[in-house]
Amino acid sequence: MIASLLAVVTVSYLTARLAKVSNHKEKPLHAYLLPQPQQTLAEDCHAAFEQKIDSLLGTRREQHLETLNGFAPRQISEATKQDNRYLVVAALNAGITIALGAVAPLWLILTVPLSLYLVRRPFQDAWQSLVHERRMTVALVDAIAVSAAILAGFWQVTAIGLFLYAVALKLLNTSKQKSRQQLGGLFMRVSTCVWVQRGGVETEINIADLQEDDVVVVRSGEIIPVDGIILQGIALVDQRILTGESQPAEKQGGDDVFAFTLLLSGRLELKVCKSGQQTVAARIGDILQKTADYKNQHECRAExxxxxxxAPTLLLSVLALPISGMSGAIGVLWSCFGYTMRISSPMSVMNFLRHASEQQILIKDGMALDVLPGIDTVIFDKTGTLTEEQPELHLIHRFAQHTDNDILAFAAAAEHRQSHPIASAIITAAQQQGLSLPLAEHSHCQVGYGIEVCIAGQATHIGSTRFMESVGIALPEMAIHIQTQAESQGHSVVMLAIGGLLAGAIELRPQLRPSAHATVQALKARGIHTCIISGDRETPTRNLAEKLGIDDYFANTLPEQKAQIAQRLQAEGRTVCFIGDGINDAIALKQADISVSLKGATTAATDTAQIIFMDGDLSHLPTLIDMGQQFQKTQHQNMWISVVPAAISISGIMLLHGGLALAAVMFYLGMGLSVRNAIQPIQLSNLKNHDN
Ligand SMILES: Nc1ncnc2c1ncn2[C@@H]1O[C@H](COP(=O)(O)OP(=O)(O)OP(=O)(O)O)[C@@H](O)[C@H]1O
Ligand SMILES: [Zn+2]
Structure with missing residues (x-):
């Protein structure tokens, strides 16, 4: 009796959680149910159902993904539809069985077809893992428990077991799907627009309009949109997404390049090999599948x-048979603590993801939660991360006959279409002055150095002193003096050369992000080692490290070196979190154990990073680490909450001839407690209230 009461409570509670739409204010239910011209009512119902389930996760996370990627992944896959159908039938079956069991037990026979339909799934899953993967999974216990319960006539037990199986399946698959979404943005963006050279001009066209003989132009920081052969240009390409190789590949005329790889430096003109859309379509499925499979191996610790x-559960169940009979044997199967873990663990993950989204932290990859508590080293990029997205133009220095406006106009023309913080500072300044920019051609960007471009027929270079030296432009004494002066004030300098002669220097004043100091202090208070890695010069980097109390710094680093430093720290046994904003950070972001970027950073960084701070506030970093620790605690609690009742129930069955009733009471107790534990609000200290 108690058991069926508890069963009713559990089923209604879980159904209510899954069906909860009341807090879905922005989109009322009828908005989904109103038939759209191209969709069938059935599809709309699926969409509505899917939204209901997503309300468990909160819609904020989808909104963040939408702002980041320009779209929200709303498509419902065939597998998801199947899971939903299964869940609905299982809930229906459980409801009918419990009701009939209470009022007209004889009529329970009517539920047999539903049960048969439902039982097939755990059998299929168990068979799949036994035969194809050669391992025993919980599905095996499910299949045996459910069939034994049916044969012994425990109808309600079977129905509830199946319902919980459906819930676990749904939760697990939903949380897996969430990790796939991070790739969506990349592919959608790639699949829409490409730049082509037609009649000497570059125009942006829809990828669907690509023609056979079109020449596609790709610039540094962009994702290569097609499979193609290089007609012109030399470039460094990060192909990790396809090949997994960590070193970027050098490519030149005649070499192949592949869709979805990232152009780190250079500018390429490509001959399209395959009709764009076919390639895109083919790869999306392929890569999504590979990534999802890869995730699956790691993701489900609870699984x-x-x-x-x-194996122990099955063994104990056999042993229980002579001691406590069939009821005891099934009771043991029901006590398999995996049941509870399988539901509470993905629920916890989703609860944490939702909670993070509400605080403007978009965790694209749920796996990050497992790694976060181990973080002992945080590496900050300097420009654009510790400092604001865009420095301020402070002064223009002249070395030749050019005017300040000339220098600014040439610089802004050269920086056209660049996403570097220096580029935005210069472009903004030129716009504020109302300057009209000369035409820049043959632009070639070298990540970590600067830009080479042809303006008004003259070779123009803008970048670091290192860049000037590398292309053989002499730096007058004066320029070095200006740079030293500027750096002593914490400013940075970029050099501009026109026609091979140094023409001017642009002095930029970085603005520290407001929460930088408090963030570093909070990390240190947690015993975390901090460093800066910057492509900028030694003095500004060291000054900033000293000012913020950062333990260590590395200056003058090139993109690959950033990754190498992270790797070296990892080899010392550290677990590294890298937070960066630029194209020059993309490789290091991939190398790090946890990668973080800020909204407004280059797409190369926001596509690569697992976690994005949507409001650009660095102080989320310590919060994130606390969150990881809380997550770990919750997972431990989840485990104890499932192990203890299971142990009590198994001991009761083995020692005191207990049976299914005892197992059921303990099971519901454990399930109730762990679901509560998994969805409880997360209490975190808010850094902003403590510091300042
Ligand atoms: N688009 C650009 N325009 C002008 N100079 C550039 C450009 N890109 C790079 N540089 C020069 O190369 C240097 C190194 O650039 P890089 O992007 O590696 O690092 P950064 O942005 O200065 O610092 P951080 O690594 O901290 O973000 C810059 O300091 C700048 O002098
Ligand atoms: Zn940067």
Missing amino acids: QIADRAV
């Missing part, structure tokens, strides 16, 4: 723990 409990 692994649960699977390990399978």
Whole structure:
């Protein structure tokens, strides 16, 4: 009796959680149910259902993904539809069975077809993992428990077991799907627009309008949109997404390049090999699949723990048979603590993801939660990360006959279409002066150095002193003096050369992000080692490290070196979090154990990073680490909450001849407590209230 009461409560609670739409204010239910011209009512119902389930996760996360990628992944896959259908039938079956069991037990026979339909799934899953993957999963316990319960006539037990199985399946698959979404943005953006050279001019066209003989132009920081052959240009390409190789590949005329790889430096003109859309379509599915499979191996720690409990559970169940009969044997199967873990663990993940979204932290990859508590080293990029997205133009120095406006106009023309913080500062300043810019041609950007471009027929270079030296432009004594002066005030200098002669220097004043100081202090208070890695010069980097109390710094680093430093720290046994904004950070972001970027950073960085701070506030960093620790605590609690009742129930069955009733009471108790634990609000200190 108690058991069925608890069963009713659990089923209604879980159904209510899943069906909860009341807090869905922005989009009332009828908005989904109103038939759209191209969609069938069935599809709309699926969409509505999917939204209901997503309300568990909060819609904020989808909104963040939408602002970041320009779209929200709303498509419902066939697998998801199947899971939903299964869940609905299982809920229906559980409801009918419990009701009939209470009022007209004889009529329970009517539920047999539904049960048969439902039982097929755990059998299929168990068979799949047994035969194809050669391992025993919880599905095996499910299949045996459910069939034994049916044969022994425990109808309600079977129905509730199946319902919980459906819930676990749904939760697990939903949380897996969330990790796939991070790739969506990249592919959607690539698949829409490309730049082509037609009649000597570059125009942006829809990828669907690509023609056979079009020449596609790709610039540094962009994702290569097609499979093609290089007609012109030399470039450094990060192909990791396809090949997994960590070193970027050098490419030149005649070499192949592939869609979805990232152009780190250079400018390429490509001959399209395959009709763009075909390639895009083919790869999307392929890569999504590969990535999802890769994730699956790592993601489900709870699943692994649960699977390990399978063999002992089956053994104990057999042992219980002579002691406490069929009821005891099924009771043991029900006590398999994996059941509870399988539901509470993905629920916890989703709860944390939702909570983070509400605080403007978009965690694209749920796996990050497992790694976060281990972080002991945080590496900051300097320009654009510790400092604001855009420095301020402070002064223009002249070395030749040019005017300040000439220098600014040439610089702004050269920086056209660049996403570097220096570029935005210069372009903004030129706009504020109302300057009309000369035409810049043959632009070639070297990540970490600067830009070479042809303006008004003259070779123009803008970049660091290192860049000037590398292209053989002499730096007058005066320029070095200006740079030293500027750097002693914490400013940075970029040099501009026109026609091979140094023409001017632009002095930029970086603005520290407001929360930088408090963030570093909060990290240090947590015993975390901090460093800066910057492509900028030694003095400004060291000054900033000293000012903020950062433990260590590395200056003058090139993109690959940033990744190498991260790798070296990892080899010392550190778990590294890298936070960066630029194209020059993309490789290091991939190397780090946890990668963070800020909204407004270059797409190369926001596509690569696992976590994005949507409001650009660095103080989320310590919050994030606290969150990871809380997550770990919750997962431990989840485990104890499932292990203890299971142990009590198994001991009761083995020692005191307990049966299914005891197992059920303990099961519901554990399930109730762990679901509560998994969805409880997360209490975190808010850094902003403490410091300042
Ligand atoms: N678009 C650009 N325009 C002018 N100079 C550039 C440009 N890109 C790079 N440089 C020069 O190369 C140097 C190194 O650039 P890089 O992008 O590697 O690092 P950064 O942005 O200065 O610093 P951080 O690594 O901290 O973000 C810059 O300091 C600048 O002098
Ligand atoms: Zn940067």
